[in-house]
Amino acid sequence: MGYRNLRECLTDLERTGQLVRIDQEVDSDLEVAEIQRRVYAAGGPVVYYSRVRDCRFPLVSNIFGTVERTRYLFRDTIDRVKRLVELKGDPGALLKSPLKNLGLLGTAWSTRPRLVGRGPVTECTAKISDLPAIRNWPDDGGPFITLPQVYTEDPRRPGWRGSNLGMYRVQLGGGRYEVDRQVGLHYQIHRSIGIHHAAAIERGEPLRVVISVGGPPSMAVAAVMPLPGDIPELAFAGALGRRRVRLVGRAGGLPLPAEADFCIIGTIDPQRQLPEGPFGDHLGYYSLVHDFPVLNVEAVHHRRDAVWPFTVVGRPPQEDTSFGELIHELTGPAIPAVVPGVHAVHAVDAAGVHPLLLAIGSERYVPYAGRRQPMELLTCANAILGQGQLSLAKYLLIAAHEDDPELDIHDVTAVLRHVLQRVDWTRDLHFQTATTIDTLDYTGTSLNQGSKLVIAAAGPVRRELPAQLPAGLTLPSEFDKPRVVMPGVLVVEGPSAGETDEMARFVGECRGGHPLNDFPLVVVVDDSEFAARSLEDFLWVTFTRSNPAADIHGVDAFIEDKHWGCRGAMVIDARTKPGHAPPLVEDPRVTRRVDELGAPGGPLHGII
Numbered sequence: 001m002g003y004r005n006l007r008e009c010l011t012d013l014e015r016t017g018q019l020v021r022i023d024q025e026v027d028s029d030l031e032v033a034e035i036q037r038r039v040y041a042a043g044g045p046v047v048y049y050s051r052v053r054d055c056r057f058p059l060v061s062n063i064f065g066t067v068e069r070t071r072y073l074f075r076d077t078i079d080r081v082k083r084l085v086e087l088k089g090d091p092g093a094l095l096k097s098p099l100k101n102l103g104l105l106g107t108a109w110s111t112r113p114r115l116v117g118r119g120p121v122t123e124c125t126a127k128i129s130d131l132p133a134i135r136n137w138p139d140d141g142g143p144f145i146t147l148p149q150v151y152t153e154d155p156r157r158p159g160w161r162g163s164n165l166g167m168y169r170v171q172l173g174g175g176r177y178e179v180d181r182q183v184g185l186h187y188q189i190h191r192s193i194g195i196h197h198a199a200a201i202e203r204g205e206p207l208r209v210v211i212s213v214g215g216p217p218s219m220a221v222a223a224v225m226p227l228p229g230d231i232p233e234l235a236f237a238g239a240l241g242r243r244r245v246r247l248v249g250r251a252g253g254l255p256l257p258a259e260a261d262f263c264i265i266g267t268i269d270p271q272r273q274l275p276e277g278p279f280g281d282h283l284g285y286y287s288l289v290h291d292f293p294v295l296n297v298e299a300v301h302h303r304r305d306a307v308w309p310f311t312v313v314g315r316p317p318q319e320d321t322s323f324g325e326l327i328h329e330l331t332g333p334a335i336p337a338v339v340p341g342v343h344a345v346h347a348v349d350a351a352g353v354h355p356l357l358l359a360i361g362s363e364r365y366v367p368y369a370g371r372r373q374p375m376e377l378l379t380c381a382n383a384i385l386g387q388g389q390l391s392l393a394k395y396l397l398i399a400a401h402e403d404d405p406e407l408d409i410h411d412v413t414a415v416l417r418h419v420l421q422r423v424d425w426t427r428d429l430h431f432q433t434a435t436t437i438d439t440l441d442y443t444g445t446s447l448n449q450g451s452k453l454v455i456a457a458a459g460p461v462r463r464e465l466p467a468q469l470p471a472g473l474t475l476p477s478e479f480d481k482p483r484v485v486m487p488g489v490l491v492v493e494g495p496s497a498g499e500t501d502e503m504a505r506f507v508g509e510c511r512g513g514h515p516l517n518d519f520p521l522v523v524v525v526d527d528s529e530f531a532a533r534s535l536e537d538f539l540w541v542t543f544t545r546s547n548p549a550a551d552i553h554g555v556d557a558f559i560e561d562k563h564w565g566c567r568g569a570m571v572i573d574a575r576t577k578p579g580h581a582p583p584l585v586e587d588p589r590v591t592r593r594v595d596e597l598g599a600p601g602g603p604l605h606g607i608i
Helices: 006-015 031-041 067-073 078-089 092-096 104-109 192-203 217-224 233-241 320-338 376-384 388-392 412-422 502-508 535-544 588-598
Strands: 019-022 046-049 059-061 114-116 148-153 163-166 169-171 182-186 207-213 246-248 262-276 290-302 308-310 342-347 356-361 395-400 429-436 449-457 480-486 489-493 521-525 552-554 557-560 563-566 570-573
Touching: 006 019, 006 046, 031 046, 031 059, 031 308, 031 588, 067 320, 078 104, 078 233, 078 320, 148 169, 148 192, 148 217, 163 192, 163 217, 163 233, 169 262, 182 262, 192 207, 192 262, 217 233, 217 320, 320 342, 342 376, 356 376, 376 395, 376 449, 395 412, 412 449, 412 480, 412 535, 429 563, 480 535, 502 552, 502 570, 521 535, 552 563
Parallel strands: 019 046, 059 308, 114 246, 356 395, 395 449, 489 521, 521 570
Antiparallel strands: 046 059, 148 163, 148 207, 169 182, 182 290, 207 262, 262 290, 342 356, 429 449, 480 489, 552 570, 557 563
16 A cells, blocks of 8 residues: 555554554663664564653654565555566567556556645654654764655756655764754765755755655655666655655745655755764764765754654664665666666675675677687676666676576575686786775775776686685684685685785785685685674675775786786785774663563563
């Protein structure tokens, strides 16, 4: 069904046994975030917090906490929206099967927002300091909105058709923000709001912004969808919610989502930035303090029955994992039409999403050649790295569909094994240096600056992958505790990263017939037991703590015509380096408080 607002959604979830209430007082500072992490990890229900210390608004979390519940929320529209997305990639399909797609006409009508004179969101006013002050992690620089819907319009062509609705970080207090007058707005460099902001700066005028919280669940999903620039998120929200988005028109300003629970209205000063952060982010580390745009607050509105939804941002998996799976379900079938030659793409959640992409593409160039090697795959890889959020990828591993048509892009172990069996380290490593990376990634040379690596593999199996340590394996001094993560992958514990070039010594002493080279991939880490404990730990350590251009080494490495390769093992230095952001760690005192909620007689007993 299409929920008109958040209250309708929560009523339905409670009626169907998918929501639990906590009626005892909880603290918005760290405690509710710890509850959300624990409930999410347990695959638990939606949690409604009726009493929040020093706040008059109730909270709710974990609405999208399971993939099954996320599908339930949009059970009547998912299939039709998927079909609309497919038709965007192949509009001719509508003409080929008009009767089959007749039901899409109503869905298409829902994509047009509806302007109204007033709505529930304008019923009441408040101040920023009245809003829930939720902090997720002990070193967060202040309270943040973690499920915001940030609406802007292109100053050069106002109106919803040129609008953007995105989920960007909003800091409500702390730092140097003036209480009740300013909030921080952090967006990554590739986001569409940046285009609007750049246009406003060029015109020398403030950028008008509306930050909404709550409302129908389709609005939150629309805010995280990687849509093409010609598809407004408001249109997508209408299609997914099976009803037109109602907007309250405002003379001289932006419209407000009529059914939102809260709206913050303001402008971004084109001449001013303020320090924002730190903030525990989705890579599993803190993003540190940097200057970002500041929003000058003009008004705060809310509905009478307002509820504040929130989530936790931290090392995957978290609630945003469900967003990612829904996004793939909706957009995955359209990828071959959008990027010719590409069969599938998977952003690996356990690796922090942006650090590692897996892809399957076609390798059809020079079909008469007796020796197959990556050629078309490189064209596919460049196309992938030119697509919106995919452009943030740091490592892209791409395999040829023809070598194994049954290869499952979501089976990370199978894809790694497939690539490592076939890759030629002398030929198949393709670096992009001095380029852009995720704003939240601190492995690069500076903010937003780093490198990328494409590993392309095509052709027959070149090697068998060892599953056990070689007999008599000895390592250079200060390197020890080798462990096999999976066939072909070895992690080694190294000394603390410092100024000396330990890695050059490591690969230099492993030349020749050293048994280390039985493994095509070797990763040097701070703690090999932790890195080898699970595939998820290995992926997180390896791809969030390395910058390809600086941290890829190789046994018997060479440069030929500016191409880098190695004849022995490829070695990734995934140790924590000076300048890396610290990892996220819970406050043990808060953990003990939450333990009590899960004890017998507590509201979360049997859930966490």
